Amino acid sequence: MAAGERYHDRVAGWLTGFAVLWSLLGMTAGVYIAAELVWPTIDFGQEWLSYGRLRNLHTNAVIFGFGVSALMATAFYSVQRTCHAPLFAPGLAWFVAIAWQAGVLAGGVSLLAGWNGGKEYAELEWPFDIAIAVVWVCFAVVFFGTIARRRIQPIYVSNWFYGALIIVIAMLHIVNSLAIPVTWSKSYSLFAGAQDAVVQWWYGHNAVGFLLTGGFLGMLYYFLPKHADRPIWSYRLSIVAFWAFTYSYIWAGPHHLHYNAVPEWVQSLGMVMSLVLLAPSWATMVNGVMTVAGAWEKLRTDPALKFIVLSLAFYGLATFEGPMMSIKSVNVVSHFTDWTVGHVHSGALGWNALITFGTFYFLVPRLVGAELYSTRLANWHFWLALAGVMLYVLAMWGAGVSQGLLWLSLDEIGELSFSFKDIMASMAPYYALRLVAGVVFLSGAALMAINLWMTVQGRAVVRVAPPPVAEGAV
Amino acid sequence: MAAIRNSLSPWHFAGLMARPSKACDRLAGPAPEVHDVILRVVLPLSIVPPVLAYVGGATFGWRLGGGEPLYIPADGLVLISLAYFVALVTGFVSTALVASWMAGTYGARREFGAHLAFVALVGMPAIVASLAHLAPHAFVNMLLLIPALIWSLYLLYRCLPAALGTSPERGMLMASSLVAYVLVAFVSLLGITVVLWSGGIGPALGV
Ligand code: HEM
DSSP states (O other): OOTTOOOOOHHHHHHHHHHHHHHHHHHHHHHHHHHHTTSGGGGTTOGGGSHHHHHHHHHHIIIIIIIHHHHHHHHHHHHHHHHTSOOSSHHHHHHHHHHHHHHHHHHHHHHHTTOOOOSTTOOSOHHHHHHHHHHHHHHHHHHHHHHHTOSSSSOOHHHHHHHHHHHHHHHHHHHHTOEEEEETTEEEESOOHHHHHHHHHHHHHHHIIIIIIIIHHHHHHHHHHHHHTSOOSOHHHHHHHHHHHHHHHTTOGGGGGTTSSSOHHHHHHHHHHHHHTHHHHHHHHHHHHHHHHTTGGGGGTOTTHHHHHHHHHHHHHHHHHHHHHTSHHHHHHHTTSHHHHHHHHHHIIIIIIHHHHHHHHHHHHHHHTSOOSOHHHHHHHHHHHHHHHHHHHHHHHHHHHHHHHHHHBBOTTSSBSSOHHHHHHTTHHHHHHHHHHHHHHHHHHHHHHHHHHHHHTTOOOOOOOOOOOOTTOO | OOOGGGOOSHHHHHHHHHOHHHHHHHHHSSOOOHHHHIIIIIHHHHHHHHHHHHHHHHHHOBBOSSSSOBOOOHHHHHHHHHHHHHHHHHHHHHHHHHHHHHTTTTTOOOOHHHHHHHHHHHHHHHHHHGGGGGSOBHHHHHHHHHHHHHHHHHHHHHHHHHHHTOOHHHHHHHHHHHHHHHHHHHHHHHHHHHHHHHTTOSSOBOO
16 A cells, blocks of 8 residues: 555545435426426426426436436445555546536436437437446546455455446447437437337336446445445355346346337247346345344444335335336236336335435445434434335325226227226326325435535545555455 | 233224334233134234225225226125235235244244234224225225324334334334335235236226
8 A cells, every 4th residue: 555545535425415416406306297297287388397308307317416426426435445445547536526417417408408319218419428428438447447456356246236337337328329410409319110119128227227226236235234334144145146137137128118019029038037137136135134134233323224224125125016017917007107107216216215315324424524413304314205205106006006907997898998088187186195205205305415414514525544455465 | 911812802903003002012911822813803804994895896886086986796896805805814914924934033022923913903004094995986095095004104113122022223124124025015916916907807908
């Protein structure tokens, strides 16, 4: 170790701050579109306030603003500690952090202005696609550069997940975004028809897989043992689960295209691989649950551990529900209904948001070397989050199953019993309930923002030196 | 302190539900016999919602939204109510089984009777909320189910450490694991139901 060497944690701190900011902005957009589904006229005739534009702003802000910033922050923080080495190319790490925020901001504005490539979760137009690819490659250079200069031989499992996130997202993004530009704000995809659909959902589903699941598993594998102050329950299981997960996820995309124009066997393959996925997903859940089970004393002093425990419960639900919904005879009822939206949010709120909140309550006080400002606020946040996600999921189960049943209902002479319009009009109460759920969940997140702000206020990021490494350990 | 084994009846459980601290105390005592809990609490409780659902459905028809109520022929309704009953009993018993299986990990007591009585208490608010089945409108039912579920969750987290004899911290972990199980069990039930529908059993669907 070079004398005076320090970890580069400020960049992780800034990324954490931006993640909190995007979570508030993105969820506010979510609450607003939830309100639009109850009162459709609150776009006041403004195009930029219309559902079609704000919905994309919501998904992009929460996934790329909140989710990716949180992943970058925790990846930078943990890769240094698991490698006992400071970040490789810290200047480049700052570039990644700042350019990413600028990209999400400008991208969000472009969505409001109506630029849209028309692919879900890849709506941003080609200039952004190129910028994202460049920033992402820089992210890879910093991350793998740090791994390359590691001072301990084994590569800890969290880094496998973060590494898979970086490599796979680069591959998905570049292939799916291949397009021919016609103007600055318009391009046409290189793929067309059924081929386009398959490529799009290969991208879409693996973005869920390697970003919203795999990336956050990286977070889990580093921060959970830290919270619990004990090693992961079974390290071997975590490695086996990693490879099983990586291998099976890639094939599952076609379950988004059941009963569509893609070949029957592609749909069936997607379904089978989705069912296989349950095994590695739950292996990780068991590993997490057993790690915490042995560290229950920590719950007394660590307000954040609760969030992680609950996030594992929702991870278990979402990773069970997903394979189940990919069974064709379930999907025929659930597809195109709010059941899907409920499924998405049991993952998004219950798993991604909760584990990130739990991690931030742990990380932020340590970054500035202080106690968390208020444990009481954090406890309030916990109950608001639990209530919010439960209400959200319940409302969407109710709405979704009703829609599936009513859309397909036949009368005595074999005609559809109900009109689409009437069914949708009768969903307003469920949407109102989801709106309440969103407000409850968002207010919890706002408490967290205040709590973390008060914790860091007036403090600087502590400078931490890598531990000395014994001779011959490398 | 009166032990729960001497006061096994649906009425008594309904009363305990409203007085959580008393309920926790009672459940902390000696475990009741398994067959007693099943015969005197679990089975009677599980009959209530299916009967109410049958009466509501036969009289008014189920409204899921979308205009006309959905009338299901009487024999279909009997079948659905029976399935509902079986699902409830399975739900109570399987949750108690899962809880007693987890007991080792979380240092809780092992007697199955204690787990069964605890699960029945936690389920009690939902049973009471099933009164809403008399007004068979999906959203009305959901609205009443929400406070009931909040109460169930409260009883679960509040009483688990005392009722199952573990520390508050481990109780919190065990309660969260049980939430996970119940959510998964519920969504499996949704899945099974939907597979039956698309297989032609139940309402006439164009699939
Ligand atoms: C306050 C919390 C939130 C509210 C009220 C909310 C609300 C909504 C609404 C109304 C939609 C559109 C559904 C439709 O078109 O029918 C939506 C979609 C979506 N949201 Fe959220 N959301 C919230 C938080 C989040 C978070 C934290 C994430 C991710 C980490 C997320 C990810 C998504 C995704 C991926 C979709 C698209 C789902 C699909 O296409 O099926 N949301 N949200």
